[in-house]
Amino acid sequence: MANGTQILKGLLEGCILKIVKENETYGYEICERLVNYGFKDITEGSVYPILIRLEKKKLIYSIMKNSPFGPKRKYYYLTNEGAEEFQIFVVSWKVIKTNVDRVLGE
Template sequence: MAKTTQILKGLLEGCILNVVNKHETYGYEICEKLLNYGFEEITEGSVYPILIRLEKKKLLYSIMKKSPLGPMRKYYYITDEGTKELEEFITSWNKIKKNIDNVLEE
């Protein structure tokens, strides 16, 4: 499990950018989506620091909005820089995946 977590650390930024790229969303919803995609080890404690880091890098921005269910929520949006970073992530991931698949299939 620790090995999986270590591998995921480098990949979660790209995954989160892709989730936010689809539509505005908030932290808890991002966690839920990642869990639904099969990332069983994902917790809010791992997602929120990544969101903060992505905002600091200007790949995401956020706006506080009223929630239909209670207190204000911080909704995240992808920036133009974030879209470029996501495209680079997808290209890099596809290359790495192909290389790893080649090694494992040998």
């Protein structure tokens, strides 16, 4: 496994649900937050397809709003289904993390 791209794809959905859960946000801001959390190689090109997928699954929804800095922005919000999916992600992540930590001896 040369890089963690495949692992990262699945984890980003849960991380994005958490960011959207905290308050309304737009795509570029989500990218910035992920970079600030340490995901240095994250680009808009990797985040926007995830946002589209989450919206198709009805885990988030969006509303176009005026921006104080230019054109309208698409703001994202968590649905009830998204909140449930986020809780499932948290439980799954804790189990996976615990098991990997055991394997690695940490």
